[in-house]
Amino acid sequence: MRSSKTNDRLTLLLFSCDTVVVFIGLIISFVVRFYSRWFVSNKVDPPLFDSYLGLLIIGVVLFMALLYYLNLYHNDNLLRFREVIWIIVKASAMWCLLYLGVSLVFKLQPNISRLFAIISSISIVSALLLYRYLFLLILKRVYARNLKQRVLVVGWNQEATILLNECAADNSIYTITGCIDGPEPNGKSSIPETVVRLGQYEDLPNLLGNMEPDILILADVNINGTIIADIVNLCEKEYIKFKIIPSYFQILLSGLKFESFGKTALLGVTGLPLQSVANRICKRVVDCIGSVVGLLMAVPIIGVFGFFIYVESPGPIFYRQTRTGRNGREFQIIKLRSMKLNAESKGGAQWAVEDDPRRLKIGELLRKLNIDEVPQFWNVLKGEMSLVGPRPERPELIVDFREQIPHYNARHACKPGITGWAQINGWRGNTDLNERIKHDIWYIENWSVWLDIKIMLLTFVKRDNAY
Secondary structure, X not given: OHHHHHHHHHHHHHHHHHHHHHHHHHHHHHHHHHHOOXXXXXXXXXXXXXXXXXXXXXXXXXXXXXXXXXXXXXXXHOOOHHHHHHHHHHHXXXXXXXXXXXXXXXXXXOOOOHHHHHHHHHHHHHHHHHHHHHHHHHHHHHOHHHHOEEEEEEOOOHHHHHHHXXXXXXXXXEEEEEEEOOOOOOXXXXXXXXXXXXXXXXXXXXXXXXXXXXXXXXXXXXXXXXXXXXXXXXXXXXXXXXXEOOOOOOOOHHHEEXXXXXXXXXXXXXXXXXXXXXXXXXXXXXXXXXHHHHHHHHHHHHHHHHHHHHHHOOOOOEEEEEEEOHHHOEXXXXXXXXXXXXXXXXXXXXXXXXXXXXXXXXXXXXXXXXXXXXXXXXXXXXXXXXXXXXXXXXXXXXXXXXXXXXXXXXXXXXXXXXXXXXXXXXOOOOOOHHHHHHHHHHHHXXXXXXXXXXXXXXXXXXXXXXX
């Protein structure tokens, strides 16, 4: 398995280089903090390097442990520089707090300077990202092909097409070298023209020996267990990884886990991040802090725009609407009114559209800047919503959605949010619901505090116009 060995060696090389770069970053920070003219104090003698050497080594160990814990050295992240940036920045923030905490708890001597820890975080991030960028630039130009793991697909389906598109991305470490028909071919039209057809199922043993793929993916699951077992055994003999596309489980894939029920093995959806009580408490703490800060900042905004709303259309400036929340519970969402009074008295529940005649003049600005959503910080504080999550929909519309759109109700596994993963990726307002659901489900599967923070920050950058 040529590419796997190459990836292992590359991972070891990156880990070693990262360790050296982190250590150099700490040394530079030590010099800047204690011996530069910007921070040196005439009242206190700077510590000697020998006295700080042990603390620097502890800092290196902690930083590298965090990088490993955050999956920086996972094969999937070898060519993904954007993901590398996010992991290193997260590790740096966590390291600064952990480093100072270890010093406080274990009473290390000399005491770790807080300013030194902050300078170190900045210098390490800068050094790691610069060297990683240059390293990856050279790697992609000279050695990229050897990093790609070759994939052979048996059979074909819609999920295989999605996989093909993802493998075509520059930052993917996988490349589909071809496919063969399953034991019971279901037609050739479903296989894209860009995929090389290598033969029939009967040719599989020879192909594995001649092509030496790294991974075999079974896309045709409409075959009996005996044939699947034969394919698995064949892959084991040739030292090839065997994987299967779970076509019967198209939602919440990361939560699929084996459980034992007596002596019987069961496969089911368990272990999603927000099923953990600790994670829900952590998310709720962030929501409470964020909603209080948001409400304090929102008071003058609500006052100013509420005045313009009232002048244009006398009446309540707030608009309450029933929405569906976690586990299907209904609640009253609060928004600044962007439409005329009784806008739905004739047509009933409906989405806003471009150039909607029901909209106020000030309403266009409200919706463009998302200012109409500001009062929802109160819904967050009450526990009906979260700062981040799938956007809540109206019960009248959900009645049709859950019948027409596969897996629609899976998005109600967590609290709805003011902003969300789908929204920052452009799927908001009157857009493709199927794509919105996919993004919402991905968020539920991959939730973390850091992901919430990332989405909140990107909300201010990626604001697409909504109708």
